[in-house]
Every structure is written in C-alpha cells, then in structure tokens.
Amino acid sequence: MKRIVLLGLVLGLGACGGPDRFDGGRGGRPVASGPISDACLGSDRKARSPALCGCIQAVANDTLSGADQRRAVAFYRDLQSAQDTRQSQRAGDQRFWAAYTAYAERAERVCT
16 A cells, blocks of 8 residues: 555656756755656646656656656556556566665655
C-alpha cells in the first residue's frame, strides 16, 4: 500500500531537465525540464505545478537513466502499467522497480 501511495505522489509531481537543473529553484529545491516534467504538467492531478514537476524531473535526472525516465512517463498515462511492473517477476522489471522506488522516495524527500 505504501508503494502505491508513493507512486501516486511521484506521479502527481513530475519534472525533467539537464545540467542546469539546480538553477532557478524555489526555496532551494532543484528545477529541471524533461519527459517526466512534461508528463507531470500534462496530468490532471491538482498538486501539479511547474516548480513541483521541475523538482521531480531534477531528481529523476540524478536518479534514473534516460530509458528509465521514458519508461516511467508511461505510468502517467497508464497507472496499471506501474502496478504490472511492480508485480512482475522479470529481472529487468525488478531492477527498474528498485530504481524507480529509490527515485520516488528521494523525490518525496526533496520536493515536498
């Protein structure tokens, strides 16, 4: 249950960016732009904002590979795919989920 709540929090946030991700952050939080930020801003979640989505992207840039970020974007469109990945027994899915969970926990600490 905690993972589902954590997943919802991360999906409610979102952001992306490049090497300048720490420029322009509010309150010392990093801000970036990229695929996760775009998905976050395009979501229907009430908590979304450019600052929050940018912070989440900056954490993703430090935590996830580009391929993992693109994979995580799919969770915004299809929450069931996140659940399927979490429950998968495939080694690749398990590695991705471990990286994604670490990202989500860090984003929660840094961006809230």
